[in-house]
Amino acid sequence: KPQPRLPGRQDWSSWPHYQAADAGFRGYWYPVVFADQVGERPVRVKLLGEDIFVIRDGDRIRGMDNRCPHRGVPLSYGNKQFPGTISCVYHGWTFDLESGELKAAITDGPQSPICGKVTQPVYHVEERLGMVWIFVGDGEEPHPIDEQLPEELVDNAAVLGARIQPREGNWRFACENGYDEGHAKYLHRTALWRLFKAMPVWNTTKIVKRGRWIYRVQEEQFWDADFPGLGRWTGQAWYKMKPPKQTTNIGNTGSHRETNPVIAAQEFPGFASVSMPGVLRIAYPTFIHYEFYVPTDADNHLYVGVMANFEKGLRTLPFYGKYLGAIRWLFHGQFSGQDKWMVEVTDAPPEKLYRPDDALLQWRKLAEDTTEDRIDELAEKGITVPEPSA
Ligand code: FES
Structure with missing residues (x-):
């Protein structure tokens, strides 16, 4: 299916650099x-x-x-x-x-x-x-790559399971889908991966900025809800999974398993976070999932999914087994395939946003602010980047 080339892009005019970044952010x-x-x-x-x-x-x-x-x-x-x-x-x-x-x-x-x-x-x-x-970039000396990688991946030993897949659709749709609050609870309710992870029907959220990341922090969570005039909705369409006794903002599993010390040391304020130039990080108690949305051009991107387990030696073996036996197929396969489908068929703007979309707005703001800072820094070095056209 041909992806619409963002018709009505002027509707994103509050974020002119983001709007102009059809083919990705340079630098x-x-x-x-x-x-x-x-x-x-x-x-x-x-x-x-x-x-x-x-x-x-x-x-x-x-x-x-x-x-x-x-x-x-x-x-x-x-x-x-x-x-x-x-x-x-x-x-x-x-x-x-x-x-x-x-x-x-x-x-x-x-x-x-x-x-x-x-x-x-x-x-x-x-x-x-x-x-x-x-x-x-635009002719500047690059910053060290380690300054851009997720901090915990720079110095800690980890075993990785990764998938690189060319996908249709603009990279921004992929990034926004990854950080989208609502879709994980509704679109993915039929994903087998959800066997391992109960999700509330809805929750209140706040977005917290720390360093170059913004975090989605789930506040009050609702595991079922009565919709006036419609009836009760539990989200548990085809299997019954009990809500966890305890919920946390790491992975939200409520599991009593010990959190991996590398992950615990990060003290993530929320389990889902995003940073430039389009990197999603989902922290679970024993591993972290990353998605890098790599712009190929305005209509295509590379999906780079990476699961990291911060162990070494023989302690990596259970993760190998889990990745090859389940994660690769259920998460990097079926679950992620649902995302791929939505990115292909998204047709926005124009768009009419609702309360959970605050996550998208905060991401666009992060992209916009970070890009303005970069342009100022380049100007100090005598490098001029064309302003996005109105
Ligand atoms: Fe002639 Fe490359 S050497 S096209």
Whole structure:
């Protein structure tokens, strides 16, 4: 199904930078592919509408603009004829993978005068969490990637279960869906994953900002409700799951299992949080689920789902079993597939929001404020970013 290109975008005019970010926010690191899928052959990726290839070069992975400046053939069809370089498949223009400099034009001989006069744009690339991350900016030096990763993933040992899946739909719909308060209780009521996690019919919520994250804090929770003139609704459509005796804002399971010390140390004010440039974090007592919504272009995104269990050695084995036996299929499969469906069919703006959508508004505000701060910082460095058009 073709995704509408956000008709009536003017309806988002309260958040002009967010509205303009069809193809994503620049100035961030994005995960694009599993690191073990990148070898000595180029791997083509599209990120924020930019055509890029990545390739392994010794102990580094390099990234380069994929369009050969000679006649526009994708460099990803080429290969390495000399160490540390890529040669275009068409006429053999050969670029240094680190600097982008044209080192040779094979079909014009060793003394080709074009050498040194052409430089192909290169990208900053890092490997983290078993994935390749690319920085897309406006010519600034990137911030260290560890400043952008969820803090608890930087220094703590963890075993990860991850899924990278290209999906239709604008990345903002995916991010808003992830942080959406209401859909988890209604859309996902039929997901098998809910066998492990009871959810109230509704709850009151407050949004708390801490650092670069905003958290959804569930306050009073209601496990059933009488709707005037309609009847009673429990949300337990096809199985009966008792509400937990105790509810917490970590995972909301009410489980008496011990919370993992790494997770406990974070003292998350709420179990669902979101940060720029579109990262969702859902904290359970024994693991954390992350979703990175990576803009491919205005109409497509990469869904990168990661479950992290902060254990090492033999203590990781139960998580391996749980991930491969259940989480991968129930959560990264069926549950997440319901989200995928909604992102494909969302058609907004225009939109008419209701009380639980405060989460969406706070996310847009975070994106807007953070982007204004970034533009100010770039201006101090003499880099001007075009203002979004009205
Ligand atoms: Fe790449 Fe000619 S198009 S070398």
